[in-house]
Amino acid sequence: MESVTIQIPSMIDNIRIIESFIDNAKDIYNLDDDIYGNILIAVTESVNNAIRHGNGEDPSKNVSLSMFLEDESVRFVVEDQGPGFDYHHLPDPTAPETLEKIGGRGIYLMRHLSDEVHFRNEGRQVELVFYFN
Numbered sequence: 001m002e003s004v005t006i007q008i009p010s011m012i013d014n015i016r017i018i019e020s021f022i023d024n025a026k027d028i029y030n031l032d033d034d035i036y037g038n039i040l041i042a043v044t045e046s047v048n049n050a051i052r053h054g055n056g057e058d059p060s061k062n063v064s065l066s067m068f069l070e071d072e073s074v075r076f077v078v079e080d081q082g083p084g085f086d087y088h089h090l091p092d093p094t095a096p097e098t099l100e101k102i103g104g105r106g107i108y109l110m111r112h113l114s115d116e117v118h119f120r121n122e123g124r125q126v127e128l129v130f131y132f133n
Helices: 012-028 033-054 105-111
Strands: 004-008 062-069 073-079 115-120 125-131
Touching: 004 012, 004 073, 012 033, 012 062, 033 073, 033 105, 033 125, 105 115
Parallel strands: none
Antiparallel strands: 004 062, 062 073, 073 125, 115 125
């Protein structure tokens, strides 16, 4: 199993670094085009949530992103230094009363674009798993 980890300060502009990281991983490890788009959206959404909600855009706090390449899957683990959150009780972004709201769809997207999503450490850590076809 190969793994790579990077850390970024919690500033929204640093999402570019995450996009480059994923692009480089796609090229180096020949990740399938079929899952690349899902990875890009789900992982950048997870990092965005970690920066905004987890660390409150505090540049003195870091977000780490680790990638683990296995025989049949690639896993991304995003971790922030914030207080965590209750991931068991999230509003349904498809409910009529939330459809017009801006935001609130990140975890919904992650769950639909990834094969598996796991929250750990009181929500400070999110693992996204993508299986190769």
